[in-house]
Amino acid sequence: MNRPFDVTAVETKWQSRWLDEGTYEVDNDDPRERYYALCMYPYPSGAAHQGHIRNYTFGDVVVRYQTMRGRAVLSPFGFDSFGLPAENAAIKDGSHPRVFTDARIAELKSSVIRMGAVYDWRREVRSHDPEYMRWSQAIFLALFEAGLAYRAEAQVNWCPGCLTVLANEQVLSDGTCERSGDVVVRRFLEQWFFKITDYAEELLDALEGLEWPERVKTMQRNWIGRSEGAEFDLPVLGRGDLAVRVFTTRPDTGFGVTYAVLAPEHPLLEELTTEDQRAAVAEVVERAAVTNEIDRTSSSEAGVGLEKRGAFTGSHVVNPFTGEPVPVYVADYVLVNYGTGAIMAVPGEDQRDYDFARVHGLPVVRTVVPPEGFVGGAYDGDGPHVNSGFLDGLTKGEAIPRAVEFLVERARGARVVHYRLRDWLVSRQRFWGCPIPVVYCERDGVVAVPVDQLPVLAPDDVVMDKTGQSPLATHEGFWRTTCPTCGGPARRETDTMDTFTDSSWYFLRFADPFTPGRPFDPAQAARWMPVDQYIGGIEHAILHLMYARFYMKALVDVGLAEGVAREPFQRLFTQGMIRFHGSKMSKSKGNLVTPEPYLATVGADGLRLFHLFVGPPNDDVDWDDQTDEVIDGCARFIDRFWRLWHFEDVAFHDEESPADRAVRQAVHRTIERVTRDFARWSYNTAVAALMELYNTVSRQARSAEGIARATLDEALDVMVRLLAPMTPHVTAELWEERFPERPSVHAQPWPEADPALLVEESVTMVVQVNGRVRARLAVAPSIDEAAAVAAALRAPAVVAALEGREPSRVVARAPRLVNVIP
RNA sequence: GGGGGCGUAGCCCAAUCGGUAGAGGCAGGGCGCUUAAACCGCCUUCAGUGAGGGUUCGAAUCCCUCCGCCCCUACCA
Numbered sequence: 035m036n037r038p039f040d041v042t043a044v045e046t047k048w049q050s051r052w053l054d055e056g057t058y059e060v061d062n063d064d065p066r067e068r069y070y071a072l073c074m075y076p077y078p079s080g081a082a083h084q085g086h087i088r089n090y091t092f093g094d095v096v097v098r099y100q101t102m103r104g105r106a107v108l109s110p111f112g113f114d115s116f117g118l119p120a121e122n123a124a125i126k127d128g129s130h131p132r133v134f135t136d137a138r139i140a141e142l143k144s145s146v147i148r149m150g151a152v153y154d155w156r157r158e159v160r161s162h163d164p165e166y167m168r169w170s171q172a173i174f175l176a177l178f179e180a181g182l183a184y185r186a187e188a189q190v191n192w193c194p195g196c197l198t199v200l201a202n203e204q205v206l207s208d209g210t211c212e213r214s215g216d217v218v219v220r221r222f223l224e225q226w227f228f229k230i231t232d233y234a235e236e237l238l239d240a241l242e243g244l245e246w247p248e249r250v251k252t253m254q255r256n257w258i259g260r261s262e263g264a265e266f267d268l269p270v271l272g273r274g275d276l277a278v279r280v281f282t283t284r285p286d287t288g289f290g291v292t293y294a295v296l297a298p299e300h301p302l303l304e305e306l307t308t309e310d311q312r313a314a315v316a317e318v319v320e321r322a323a324v325t326n327e328i329d330r331t332s333s334s335e336a337g338v339g340l341e342k343r344g345a346f347t348g349s350h351v352v353n354p355f356t357g358e359p360v361p362v363y364v365a366d367y368v369l370v371n372y373g374t375g376a377i378m379a380v381p382g383e384d385q386r387d388y389d390f391a392r393v394h395g396l397p398v399v400r401t402v403v404p405p406e407g408f409v410g411g412a413y414d415g416d417g418p419h420v421n422s423g424f425l426d427g428l429t430k431g432e433a434i435p436r437a438v439e440f441l442v443e444r445a446r447g448a449r450v451v452h453y454r455l456r457d458w459l460v461s462r463q464r465f466w467g468c469p470i471p472v473v474y475c476e477r478d479g480v481v482a483v484p485v486d487q488l489p490v491l492a493p494d495d496v497v498m499d500k501t502g503q504s505p506l507a508t509h510e511g512f513w514r515t516t517c518p519t520c521g522g523p524a525r526r527e528t529d530t531m532d533t534f535t536d537s538s539w540y541f542l543r544f545a546d547p548f549t550p551g552r553p554f555d556p557a558q559a560a561r562w563m564p565v566d567q568y569i570g571g572i573e574h575a576i577l578h579l580m581y582a583r584f585y586m587k588a589l590v591d592v593g594l595a596e597g598v599a600r601e602p603f604q605r606l607f608t609q610g611m612i613r614f615h616g617s618k619m620s621k622s623k624g625n626l627v628t629p630e631p632y633l634a635t636v637g638a639d640g641l642r643l644f645h646l647f648v649g650p651p652n653d654d655v656d657w658d659d660q661t662d663e664v665i666d667g668c669a670r671f672i673d674r675f676w677r678l679w680h681f682e683d684v685a686f687h688d689e690e691s692p693a694d695r696a697v698r699q700a701v702h703r704t705i706e707r708v709t710r711d712f713a714r715w716s717y718n719t720a721v722a723a724l725m726e727l728y729n730t731v732s733r734q735a736r737s738a739e740g741i742a743r744a745t746l747d748e749a750l751d752v753m754v755r756l757l758a759p760m761t762p763h764v765t766a767e768l769w770e771e772r773f774p775e776r777p778s779v780h781a782q783p784w785p786e787a788d789p790a791l792l793v794e795e796s797v798t799m800v801v802q803v804n805g806r807v808r809a810r811l812a813v814a815p816s817i818d819e820a821a822a823v824a825a826a827l828r829a830p831a832v833v834a835a836l837e838g839r840e841p842s843r844v845v846a847r848a849p850r851l852v853n854v855i856p
Numbered sequence: 857g858g859g860g861g862c863g864u865a866g867c868c869c870a871a872u873c874g875g876u877a878g879a880g881g882c883a884g885g886g887c888g889c890u891u892a893a894a895c896c897g898c899c900u901u902c903a904g905u906g907a908g909g910g911u912u913c914g915a916a917u918c919c920c921u922c923c924g925c926c927c928c929u930a931c932c933a
Contacts, residue, residue, distance in 0.1 A: 036895050249860050249928085256859065259932065282933060295933090367931045377933045385857085386931055454932050572927075611927085647881070649869060653862080654926075660867055663882050671881085673896095683897080710872085719870065722880035729880090736897080800876045805914050807876060845913050851875045855913050 035669060038676050041637035045763040049147055057780070058097065058152035062546060062558050064106035070562045071096045071107055072544070072603075074570030074578070075114040075159075075537045078138040082145030083626045084612045084645075084657065085571070085619070091642045092609060092651055092717075093569050094151040098759035099712055102784040108562050109152060110544035112159030113139050116533045118201065121466040125498045131466040135162060149629065150638040150762050157544050161468065161536035166543065168489040169553035170536060171471040173585075173594065175482045178472070180592040182229045185480070188459055192221040197503040199223070199463045220323055225461040226470060226529065230584045234258055234453040236600075237583055246606040247652070250575045257576050259454025264438045265374060266447035268294055268351035270306065271359045278302060278351050278362065281373030281452060284383060284414075285441060286433035288355040289422040290401035291378040292391065294362045296347070297370035298322035306362055308348025315364050318345045322366040341393055343367065353378075354445040355423065355437075365390060373452050381412065388412040402430070458581060460532045465492060465504045467530030475517035475524040484518050490526070504528065537578055538585035541565055541602060542595065553594065560597040568603040575608065607715060610654040619657070627657055632665060639761035640669035646717040646760055671725055672764055675757070678732055679750055679768050685740030693734055694745040700730045701749045702791040708756045709784070717760070724756060752785045801826040802853040803835040819846045826852035 052058060073093040076086065097109040120131040120138075139160065146153075159166055177183045191200040195214035204212050211218055230237075238258045241251045263283035270276040278294055296303050298319045307315045321342065344365030353360050367386055368377055381391035382400040388411040391398055401422045404413035416430040424440070425433045441447025461470065469490045471483040483490055493512050496505035506512055506528040517524040539553070546558035570578075586602040589595035611618070614625040632641045644665045648655055678684070704727040711720035731749045735741040758765040758779045769779035794815050799822060801809040809829040813822065823846050826832055836856055843855040 038895095252859070253928065256929070261932070263933080280933080284933080365931095367933095369932065372932045374933095379933085384933070386933080452932080575928075613926090616925090647868095653869095656868085658867085660882060664868065667881055670896095677896085714872090718868095719879080722870070725880050733898095798876075802875085802914075810876070843913065845875090847875060851914090853875080853913055 035635050035666060037669070038673050039764075039767075041639075042634065044767045045148070045150065045633075045638050048763045048766050049150060052152050053147070053155070056154075056156075057778075058101075058107070058109055059154040059156060060106050060108055062548070062561070066104060066106035068562060069100045069105040069107045069567075070545075070565045071100065071109055071567045072541055072565045072569070073111075074568070074574060075112055075540050076142065077117055077119070078113045078115055078135060078142045079119065079621070080138045080141045081628055081630065082142055082149070083619070083628060084655075086142070086145065087149055087629050087641060088609055088612060088645045088651075088655070089569060089571070090146055090149060090151040091645045092607070094149075094642075094762070095646070095712075095717065095759045096567050096569070097152060098762060098780060099784065101780065102755070102758065102782065104783065108544065109154060110157040110159070111143075111146065111151075111153040111155065112157075112540055112544065113142070113161065114533060114537050114540075115139060115161045116467045116530075116536060118204075118464070118466070121464060121498070124466070128498065130494065130496070131498070132162065135466075145629065148633055148638060149642065152762075157547050159540050159543050159547065161533065161540075162466075164489050164491055166536075166540075167468050167491065169543070170468045170531065170539070171483070171488045171490060172485050172553060173539060173589065174531065174535070175471060175485065176592045176594055177228060177588060178482060180588075182232065182588055182592070183460075184227055184229065185224055186227055187222045188225045188227070189220045190223050190225070191218045192223075193218050223461075223463075225459055226531075228458040228460055228584070228588075230458045230581070231453060231455055233584050233587055234260070234455050236587060237455075237580065240583075240601055244601060244606070245604060247608055250572070250579070250606065250608060253575045254580060257455065257580065261452045261454070263450060263452065264441055264447055265450045266354065266441040266445040268353070268378065268445075270362075271350040271352055273349075276302075276305070277446075278306075278376050279374045280376045280378045281450065282378055282380075284380065284430075284434075285437035285447075286419065286422075286425060286428075286430055287380045287383045287401050288353070288378065288437055288441075289419075289425065290380045290382045290399045291353045291355070291360060292381060292397045292399060293360050293379045294351050295344070295365045295368045295377050295379050295390075296362065297368040297375040298364055298366055299370035300364070300368075300375045302376075303347065303364055306347045306349040307364075311346055311348035314345035315347055318343065318364050318366065344390060344394065346394075354441065361396070363390075363394070371456060372454065383412050383414050385412040385414070401425075458532070458534075458584070460535060461529040462532055463504050463507070463528075464530050465496065465498070465506055467533060468536065469506070470527045470529050470531055472527045473515055473517060473524040474527065475520060475522060477522055478517055478519045481517055481519050481524070487518070492530075504530075506530070534578060534581045535585075538582045539589065541582070542586075542589070542598070556594070556596045556598055559595060560599070564599040564602055564604040566604060568606045570606075570608065571611070572608040579603070579606070608652060610650075610652050613654055613656045615658055616656060636665055636669035637672075637763070639672055639764050640665060643668040643672065643721065643761055647721040649718055651715050651717055671728070672761060674732070675728060675753065676764065676768065678728070678735065679754070679772075681746075684735040684746065685738070686743050686746075687740040688742070690742045690745065691739065693737075693739060694742045697731055697734050697741065697745050697749060699791050700727055701752050702787040705752060705756065705785050705787040706792060709787075720756075721760070724753060727753065754779055755782055755785050758782075797849050799825070799849050800851045801829055801832055802851065803832055804855055805853065806835075808832050808835045813849050815849050817849045819848045822846050822848040822852050826854060 071093060073089050097107050100107045115135050120135045123134045124131040191205050193200050193211040193214060193216050195216035200211060200218060205218050238260055241254055261283055263281055264285040265279055265281050267277035267279050344363050347362045347364055349362045350359040351362055379387040381388040381398040383402055399421055401419055402413060403417045403420055419425045419428050419433050438449050469492060471488055471490045473481050475481050492506060493509055496509055513526045513528050515524050515526045542554045542559050545562040546554040549555040582602050587600050590598055590600055613619060619625055629641055647668055704723050707723040708720045735746055754765050754769055765779050796812045797815050799811045799813045800807055809831040811825055823844050839856040841854045841856060845853040
């Protein structure tokens with residue numbers, strides 16, 4: 035491209051100046067109204083890609099705009115620098131993950147600076163910084179002391195080849211390890227958990243008050259999965275007080291229970307399995323143990339494979355409703371960690387039970403009458419109950435409380451609420467993470483490392499084993515230690531924390547990384563929190579956002595964040611994804627589009643303008659063959675503005691003319707439009723409005739009549755301010771060139787529209803006859819209905835269209851429209 | 857299987873409360889500038905809103921059915 039100015043020189047000049055002068059540093063005692071703008075903590079994967087650019091463009095617009103609105107804006111940046119990619123890279127080339135990570139951080143940091151995004155770098159956070167780790171560990175211990183962290187056995191994906199645990203995404207769809215190709219098995223290991231389930235109710239209820247996209251809230255609600263129902267006992271036939279406890283949301287269908295099912299991992303399974311069924315049951319249990327969840331779920335279609343996925347145990351339980359014995363099965367479609375791990379099966383009203391019953395020849399009893407014409411197996415809707423004793427004739431809503439009442443009296447029943455949400459498994463058998471700061475002492479058991487001995491740091495002299503096994507587990511100098519309580523020999527915990535723990539409190543550290551001796555001063559955090567505008571990808575809709583919400587609440591409750599808002603992110607914006615010719619952009623597909631080549635041609639300003647202009651920020655962007663042309667178009671707009679700013683080809687006249695007044699009206703309407711569009715995250719239309727204004731101003735200024743100097747000055751002054759948050763370099767340069775003695779455009783106030791220039795003298799009123807447009811009349815905006823109708827009926831085209839007929843009805847919406855129906 | 861989103865001009869997208877389908881950009885065409893081209897400036901073509909039905913004086917917008925694409929989630933009793 036042929037630019038009218040040296041883009042790179044201008045951009046690097048301003049980037050250096052913002053850094054050197056600390057333009058966007060903000061002090062905690064700043065007296066202005068506060069605003070906390072935050073983009074999600076990025077994993078430092080190296081040079082930024084378009085997804086980053088898009089994210090930080092939106093964030094930077096918010097920061098610069100709110101600054102111009104007079105607020106003290108907190109705009110921090112950091113790096114979620116622990117994680118698997120660094121560990122894998124280190125294994126591959128035998129280096130240390132820190133070396134790899136630090137290099138990637140430097141690249142990403144350079145990228146965000148070169149796109150013109152501005153931050154208070156004094157507050158920078160890196161997860162692997164020992165000072166940050168100290169407090170990550172102190173928080174872990176505070177949760178531990180409050181009883182919110184505990185140890186329990188959990189099933190993990192174990193790769194026998196790599197001798198290590200795999201994350202779900204490391205297990206391929208065929209159930210093998212992505213690295214070694216071995217078949218992954220499920221194994222029980224002692225693990226650390228956080229009791230996020232203690233907060234299930236608050237996490238659900240508090241969603242209501244958050245200004246988040248509705249779909250994200252819906253996803254969180256589904257994830258928490260509140261389910262109301264009843265628990266009760268099914269006594270085992272001929273076994274004294276032994277009983278199978280089940281959970282159901284449909285106690286009203288109890289008369290239709292024709293069998294019961296235990297999960298393959300259910301503790302009573304062994305005891306209830308009779309000798310002759312042992313082999314069949316064992317087969318189901320083994321199959322469930324080696325089958326990953328994808329397979330376990332995919333074969334349920336149309337009942338395929340159900341024969342092998344369940345078996346009779348040989349025992350019976352008594353249905354408390356009918357008093358009849360029903361068989362107990364084991365089946366993998368029942369999950370051990372939901373409800374009670376056992377169900378009453380109601381094939382008449384539950385499709386999974388129905389499919390299973392058909393395959394295993396179990397009876398199906400209908401207890402709810404389906405509507406006329408119902409086809410299919412199970413009917414799970416409402417209707418009058420039948421075959422249900424004392425519930426006959428009742429609807430679902432009436433029958434449920436009656437059934438619960440019955441179960442309370444007769445089957446040790448209780449009304450209960452279950453959540454799908456599970457406790458957060460935080461242990462990772464990894465090297466490149468924050469070590470869990472506890473030791474195991476033969477005498478004292480699990481002992482917390484005293485806070486003054488934190489952080490527990492991983493040793494540097496490690497060899498990243500090709501197997502993927504964490505070197506911490508085998509590094510004797512690390513794990514052999516002494517008990518802080520008794521001084522005796524002890525073994526250090528070699529697991530590290532899930533990296534989601536790091537991203538669950540970084541926003542608090544940003545608020546105050548300055549106070550020594552604590553993770554942050556709660557009083558300072560309370561003044562910045564909650565984050566006013568959080569910006570990130572929809573892919574974090576569930577896990578990160580749920581964990582961070584939990585951490586925030588827990589930190590308040592354990593006393594580390596007293597007085598801080600219990601919800602961390604008041605307003606959330608989720609940007610759309612960037613695709614490449616319709617498919618997902620990713621490093622592994624090799625279709626990442628890096629910003630580098632664009633910085634040299636259209637500049638950071640041009641690229642930023644493209645991301646703002648290309649479409650609604652929450653829509654996906656498809657990077658295709660035409661994208662480069664669109665980006666060039668954005669740069670051309672900047673160039674046009676540059677030329678107009680320098681009065682190229684502009685003709686001036688002296689007195690303000692009617693045309694000037696029209697231009698001024700356009701200027702003030704644009705202030706109004708852009709301000710409103712910023713508030714509703716409609717940057718694409720804000721840019722379009724500015725392009726439109728440019729066209730209006732330029733056309734007048736380049737016309738034979740010309741433009742008054744004052745009119746053009748005002749237009750340019752407004753445009754440069756409205757553009758400043760979006761294209762910060764070029765606007766700063768143009769401003770400084772003309773007003774070298776005045777503060778930067780970024781320190782200027784956001785313009786305000788003059789209400790007098792917003793009123794329209796005349797608007798177009800459409801006149802329809804029977805819905806067809808017959809005339810357009812210029813009318814005063816204040817015209818009343820009667821006058822509008824009168825004017826409409828006078829219009830010659832309307833008279834002609836009516837052909838002398840009397841209107842039977844006239845709909846008037848003054849001053850926009852009149853519709854005459856003959 | 858469940859939940860959500862999106863389908864408007866050749867392309868990306870506007871249309872604020874149900875009221876003129878077109879703001880902006882890209883591509884295409886023409887003219888001017890130029891020795892010529894690029895750049896630049898001016899002008900300009902192109903759809904009736906995925907399909908069908910309904911409500912309404914009036915539907916891109918609300919309702920129903922279907923088609924296509926995308927995202928999330930997945931045996932949650």
